[in-house]
């Protein structure tokens with residue numbers, strides 16, 4: 001497998017103005033993120049609300065330009081590709097199909113939109129392509145002239161998936177594709193995404209709050225905290241032995257579908273910090289049970305550990321808790 005996507009030191013900043021005469025503050029929504037995704041792989045992005053997952057997803061889709069750093073897709077810098085070329089190869093599936101589908105368009109027109117933008121298909125090619133992809137995503141032909149309001153949530157998400165796949169992209173960026181759906185429908189849509197991945201040899205960047213889904217669906221996981229990737233590696237390693245104290249905390253918030261488990265405690269003591277004024281050093285230090293002096297003073301570099309990488313002073317050797325890191329590995 002060769003790398004299809006290469007994300008290097010990507011930063012995305014937003015100027016935030018609090019008052020008319022105040023200087024804007026800079027919000028570092030994505031703060032120096034690097035990773036690669038191999039062809040055919042599923043990489044999941046996890047982390048609390050506001051940690052920058054969707055901003056990063058939109059950067060991969062060419063919706064946001066990085067403030068600095070570089071996204072390379074199939075060997076080409078995204079900056080050098082025009083929007084249409086990016087859209088042919090990289091497609092999104094968003095959380096809420098109702099708001100991403102124009103309510104005044106029929107299923108046929110919604111699904112054919114990427115073809116219409118390229119204006120290369122004849123009307124019979126268009127009709128055939130729509131019929132074929134509708135069959136593949138499990139939409140009955142009877143719904144071809146329906147409007148989004150006449151469809152169920154699951155059917156609408158199938159329309160969004162059909163539209164994403166009609167141009168046979170290589171990479172699909174799924175931003176919480178099942179969060180707005182009923183639990184019973186979520187599994188059907190996840191199974192569909194998995195089948196389509198095999199059928200079209202797709203690569204996914206997948207965002208979900210549900211670590212059980214992530215565990216089931218992805219090959220590798222990147223854990224984000226306040227715009228930074230704090231741990232990245234094989235799913236079983238990251239969600240199993242979890243090197244970073246944040247990943248461990250995040251896991252405590254997972255609802256295990258087993259009635260003998262009690263409800264988990266609230267994940268964290270403090271609230272999420274102000275992203276325009278993040279804590280010094282390691283952003284997680286005020287909430288970290290293992291934080292030492294180095295953690296308030298210096299941003300941890302990324303260290304390799306087994307098949308994972310982790311950005312935490314427990315593993316850089318700078319924290320007083322160096323032994324604590326070894327203990328963690330032993331407990332795990």
Ligand SMILES: Nc1ncnc2c1ncn2[C@@H]1O[C@H](COP(=O)(O)OP(=O)(O)OP(=O)(O)O)[C@@H](O)[C@H]1O
Pocket residue numbers: 014027029047048049050051052053054055056275
């Ligand atoms: N267009 C924008 N302008 C200003 N700030 C933004 C913009 N988009 C996102 N942000 C801010 O960037 C940070 C990251 O937001 P983002 O939506 O990427 O988080 P997320 O991880 O996707 O969260 P969620 O899990 O709630 O979807 C947040 O603090 C958010 O308020």
Ligand SMILES: [Mg+2]
Pocket residue numbers: 053054055175
């Ligand atoms: Mg989001």
